[in-house]
Amino acid sequence: MKIKLISLTFLTTFTLFLLVTPQQALGKETTEKIVLFRDAVNRHLIESYEGVIIEEYKNIPAVKININEAKILSLQSNSQILLIEDEQRVEKSGQMVEWGVKAIQTQKAWNSHYTGKNVKVAIMDSGISPHEDLKIAGGKSFVSYTASYKDDSGHGTHVAGIVGAQNNGLGIVGVAPDARVYALKVLDRNGQGYLSDMIAAIDWAITNNMDVLNLSLGSMEPSYVLERALNKAYKSGMLIVAAGGNEGTSTGNGDNVAYPAKYPAVIAVSAVDQNKVRGSFSATGNAIEFSAPGVGIVSTHLDNKYVSYSGTSMATAFVTGSLALLKEMYPDLSASALREKLGRNALDLGASGKDSWYGLGLVQTPLTPERLSGKDRFEVSANISQKGWDSADTVFISNYNAFADALSAAPLAYKYNSPILLTQAGSLNPVTKQEITRLKAKNIVLIGGSGSLNDSIAKELRGMGKNVRRIGGQNRFEVSKNIALELGTYQTAIVANGLNYPDALAIAPFAAKNGFPILLTRPEAASRETLEVIQKKNVQNTIIVGGEASVSRNVSYKLPKPVRIGGKDRYEVALNIFNKYFADTGKLYFATGTTFADALTGSVLITKENATILLTGKDTLPGSVSDTLAKRKIQTYIILGGTGSVGSNVLSSLSK
Template sequence: MRLTISFLIFFIAISFIAPSNFALSSDEEEKYIVLFKDKVNKDEIEAFRGEIEDEYENIPAVSISIPETAIEALEKNPNIIAIEPDQTIEIQQQTKDWGIERVFAPRAWQSGVTGKGINIAVVDTGIATHGDLIISGGVSFVSNSFIDDNGHGTHVAGIIAAQNNSFGTVGIAHESNIYAVKVLDKNGSGYLSDLIKGIDWAISNNMDIINLSLGAPTHSSSLQEIVEKAYSKGILVVAAAGNSGKTDGTGDTVAFPARYPTVIAVAATDARDARASFSATGSTVEVSAPGVRILSTHLNQKFSSLSGTSMAAGYVTGNIALLKQAHPSLSHTEIRKKLQQDTIDLGTPGRDSRFGFGLLQAPYIEEHDQLNQVSAAPTANELLEVVNNATTSSERLAAYIEGVLLYPNDQRFISGINTSSRSLLNWASQQHQNGRYDTAIGRYEFILSAPYLDKSISNETSVKLSYANQNKRIPTAQSLINLANTLSTSSERLTIFFNGFGLYPSDSRFEFGINANARSLLNWATQQHQQGQYVTASGRYEFILSAPILNNTIKMETETKLSYSKKLSKLPSPRSIIDSSNRMSTTSEKLTILFGGAHLYPGDATLISAINSNSQSLLNWATRQHQLGRFDTATGRYEFILSAPILNHNIKRETEIKLQYAKLGKKIPSAHSLLNKASSESTSSERLSLFIDGYLLYPEDSRFVTGINNNAHSLLQWASQQHQLGRFQTAIGRYEFILSSPVLRNNIRQTTRHNLSLAQQEKRLR
């Protein structure tokens, strides 16, 4: 029985689903991997009607078919460490190569370091025949040939070892020996047992490096055993950290086998040296490398730009090949240490959960480099002179890209990239509309390779590229609106509105269409979710979140529902959310649950009431910590309260005021000190601001209520004078400030509103 899995974004490489999630007949045979303590005992397997399908050379394990009813008895055997379902593994895809320059690979090549003589096993979907690749050999465990029929393995192989010739792209270790180890089929799917066989083959065939551009969310003892065996043999194993990272970069989301200590876990960066939004994070991330829009080889002699930690892992694998050639006397552990030491530190100083030790840098042999007299990099002004002498937008963009890679903090290059990209995009669009699709495609892809590209330019270019790739001209805004109106599903309409927004971002109809259809699709996906259709719901949730612009309420609700569908859990009711929060021991824990509930049910009165009640309790606790001088503790709680999806205005303002004092390392002033300070101020605006603060801090003190109204009245008179003099904006600002006051007397509020309405129409008072 083959289990299928749908993936979320890019190509987070592998996912496992246990067969226990499915109903099986009691005598149906299933595939398992059995790991023994010391050596395989075939008799013990056969005694339970098990049929041995494969035996591994380097670990005491076998792949078997056996009736499910026999597993429980087999698990009692003291000589067996683990019995694991043989589960499916899958990949998915998605984006241009600026990375070679960013890791300074040309400098390594100029010093004679190209990966020559290093054997690399690309354990993946195989490697396709391609004019830019030389395949040294390989093996397939899923078909009769190791030739790639998916594209993923070929792309990774090109990043590592595409030839340094006159066409296509070039791999970081272009003279290394790559071996195709096919363990995934044309759909990017396969069995864990085949993956283990692939690694087993690499060990037995004396590979120097194993590239695993794949990952799984769950631990496997057999997988851990085989990668540890490879490492003990002196083989360095490189694995993609995974593409399940959270947008804010929090949490430990590193996949297996990257999470294992004997494996080098690789995160992905973009052209700005920022963490790719999809890149997994966690303490086991070891290094980071380019992983966004990487150009490499693909099927049918073509080239393609893809994104993912899969791409970043290819870079690290190639870089290790360079290190091994440059330092042949170093052991595998010493090579790994040098890999870490040669990085450029990014993020938090030292090793961190987003970038590991830092951004990959290619090695070079210094003496050879000096002999070849490699010319110094051009100065920023020299590159700008190149720009001034350039006659085309393409030439200018190329110079700006080179400049920003050498001088990433020079704003002239960042600004120039976007100016020249916009100019080139306009020219390419003209070629596109004239039916010169290949010309337009080349320019569009070149634009998308640029770092620091404005989102609007990137979106527009991506949409136009998709049309050019289909040999279609760019549609008008009205034709897209008309097309959307003819479609029967929210998903189909959203796709059109996404494209429309990318092409015409200033046309508000597309933003409205995105949010209206996102809400409709969210409601439909929620129904599927509650019916237990988790994969369907997850797919729609993720599609909604891919929108180029999205109402924050819809965004937060969708993200929260997605988190439940990923856990195969139905959505809780508001009452059950409140009950769950009440079982928590701290107010912070209660609020965390309630915040999630408010994202699911943004208008639910019981949740709003519970949030405000608990926020007030936490605010009281934080205030006590504040007054004890524990400013950091208080600051953390204040900021947490302010992250609430909905919050009573007075609680919010009181929290904001106290947060300001805590951040300054100051205790909350007494009512008396605030009154004294207010009396010393020279203007009604300054006094009113202090009285408002005082009221929010000490709402029972009637002196602040009196002070608010007296100074609001005084400020109203002054604002009215400015109003009569035609200084409408000045008056409007003061009127709005007065109306922000709590406990304002009704006559002051009514007069201020009336005056504000007239001022907004630029009419004087009657």
């Protein structure tokens, strides 16, 4: 006698999304119009123009009519008519990105071109029905009454859409739209199946080298044979995800996780709503490993339709899709390593750490560092501008080799919401010129004297119709002073070495965000220009960036209430700034610690995004940085510069 296995019941309330097809074209003699009356509808008026009322509205003085085209102008001139509009044809909605996809930040992976391509995902369920939004790679039926893996209940099709609905402009898009989805039919139209069929399906999945197995089903009764089969699959390298179950209580008490989710080889999933709160039906218990969206989830269904379901079945599919993305990113990692990596990136919910409601937390799309690069520093600065600004009223321009000028300008540029672009000393770089045009900038601020940016550049910009002014000075110290004097009111100033730049570079986002000037000094003696600003602006507090080799004690004695942020090297200084001022940031930028142009032009964008910057070697992430990142929940890494500045090894280290 076969042992019956019950599928996890999704909530019975659901919404059906119908596909609306266009109307048939009307004849040439008549046309459909919407007529809005000034007061009440006058049916006799419409009839007097030989119009036929197709529809009248209860709450609006309007009617839809069919009328001879020759009569429209005459009708429109009647004093009772407010306006006449064309009827519009309504077609089925275009593709939407479901709320669950956004909640787990899937688009980050898509932006880095990870879509689950060629990852083999088996959906062990009621089968998968043909659907214009799905591409089924294959499968098999294990039920006795049909050899077809076609879905006859809709549950498996719904799960499949969450995992892998195509990015084709229709309906929805799944978490891993390019995954190879296989249908393993083990449940009938009533959502019931047999243990023996499940075991046969697992056997098929092992034989056919599936990468991820989705089990949106279960039973409250354990099976040793089933556990053995799943252990075998896991040891073969397969990731296995199962629904925790819908037997939870409204109070969230007790251990009611279903099998096979309860087995150690299986990832058990609970469901949350759009507020990241556990669904009242969602099972609880120590076996829960992740939570995922599972309330009001729109996905594919029978007959090319879409429905909204709720249940841990839906949540399971989001985790499965995320693992497909992770498998594409790291094809050589073991199942256990991929599982651990997904856990490290989860968003902690509920009680701190792993808990019985949410497990390790809400599953998040695996971290995929971005890179802002270009063929040279001019193109990098333009690409940074394009990422941060659709348009800008004001643009700052600095010499591509005058690092100190650009560094001091960051707080003032942020005040004006202005990107910093680079050019050569003698002429306006074509890439920079093109970016100024794209931004539709009206005002240009040149940073540095005519030795840094020749007057011919100002002339060319004025020829483009731009208002141009210069913040200059005889040297970098005077330029930083003049910028500081324009910044407004402040009581705190940043003081940094004006002959070496990495320390000041790391503090730029903090300075810009708070409206603090970056004042430059010589290492052994406070620059006259810096002291002038402190006196003129009545500065009460100073923050010294860098150790005593960068800014000596002799300098600190001249400053009001100095506080030093130091470190054994430039990497540690940047790290200490990060730890002191950016404890809650979820985004980090990285730049090389040996050249500075990329990071300097990125400082305003970094500030806009409430992020900060760390420095790295070209090929190796400093050990102190790596150790700190392992303890912090950073959601986004962005590298400034190409592989010549920050190599692929660093990107790989950030991905771990």
